[in-house]
Amino acid sequence: MMLSIRNLRVTFGERPALNGIDLSLARGRTLGVVGESGSGKSVMALAVMGLLPRTARATGRIGFDGRDILTMPERDLCALRGNRIGMIFQEPMTALNPAMRIGAQIAEGLILHQGLSRRDARAKVMHLLDMVRIPRAAERIDSFPHELSGGQRQRVGIAIALALTPDLLIADEPTTALDVTVQAQILDILDDLVAELGIALMLISHDLGVIARIADDTLVLYRGTLIEQGPTERVLRRPGHDYTRTLLDALPPRVRATLRDAP
Ligand SMILES: Nc1ncnc2c1ncn2[C@@H]1O[C@H](COP(=O)(O)OP(=O)(O)OP(=O)(O)O)[C@@H](O)[C@H]1O
Ligand SMILES: [Mg+2]
Structure with a gap:
């Protein structure tokens, strides 16, 4: 178990x-x-x-x-x-940094905890955005949280939780x-x-x-x-x-x- x-x-x-x-x-x-x-x-x-x-x-x-x-x-x-152990919160806005592009937020843990290079982290982020079914990920990756819908923000929240493969x-x-x-x-x-x-x-x-x-x-x-x-x-x-x-x-x-x- x-x-x-x-x-x-x-x-x-x-x-x-x-x-x-x-x-x-x-x-x-x-x-x-x-x-x-x-x-x-x-x-x-x-x-x-x-x-x-x-x-x-x-x-x-x-x-x-x-x-x-x-x-x-x-x-x-x-x-x-x-x-x-990854956590997904009720209101993703509270878990996201409003001043940081979503790609950078998802990549943060990958760079800090897993030692990925910026380029590798970005490739992994694209893959994660795909997994949580964010359409047109290449355009979305540099968006700020407020530019996304609530559902898309929650997908980003899930991507952040998944990034460290919990x-x-x-x-x-x-x-x-x-x-x-x-x-x-x-x-x-x-x-x-x-x-x-x-x-x-x-x-x-x-x-x-x-x-x-x-x-x-x-x-x-x-x-x-x-x-x-x-x-x-x-x-x-x-x-x-x-x-x-x-x-x-x-x-x-x-x-x-x-x-x-x-x-
Ligand atoms: N930090 C705290 N100090 C004192 N009591 C607390 C604290 N956190 C939770 N409680 C109490 O524990 C009980 C359970 O709270 P909890 O937040 O787990 O409920 P919940 O099922 O998540 O409710 P909700 O659906 O509203 O989120 C409540 O009676 C709450 O008042
Ligand atoms: Mg609760």
Whole structure:
């Protein structure tokens, strides 16, 4: 298992944000994490990245490739974030530097961490832009973030995360700021990347429709507690918990119908 979390508890003062979470995620698989606002989804993402604030107290184990992220020294965590675990954010604009051309931003890590020459980095950037399906990449590579649409900016965000060839990608509400058509395109890109590159993807969303589209397995969080977990199809067809049923009922009828009809 690439990622193996055992009995993870995170508390802020007396308040538990996560209450004994267990999960496993293998290469080439997508795990969907769904739950309402405040259920602990982002706290889980931060814990896996080793980025919990100092005020948080975490116990249990976050096994990544046989090591425990909770006890890893900061130096090793930095290395891990630099080239093993990539993060895709909700609003790519906050992750992008508005004053820097997108090609240069994607190339930065390649030059700094992988020691590529400028020319080699640029060639790799072209390839990455292609992978995230940015049309006319040769023209786009020298654009500034504000010259791109929201969907294209999110593609750049994915390209930056992919540049360092991570083994695990964590996407926290990656499509929430986008309209539904673009949302579907971004999810399809992520789905293809998981299949082509064999990375593991943790896809976080409050929207069960987003999770259902590409997640192999689904984990439902409610107020920091894992209330159900299993193959997505099973969770959708036979939800084992009232809360999951509530999430399903909240989907538009047409979306619900396509989920039920899925093979
Ligand atoms: N730095 C912090 N200090 C204190 N409490 C925090 C901190 N970060 C998160 N929490 C608490 O932990 C709980 C889970 O928050 P989290 O951000 O993980 O929710 P979420 O599921 O990501 O919600 P959303 O869908 O709104 O992003 C909340 O009750 C929140 O108030
Ligand atoms: Mg969140």
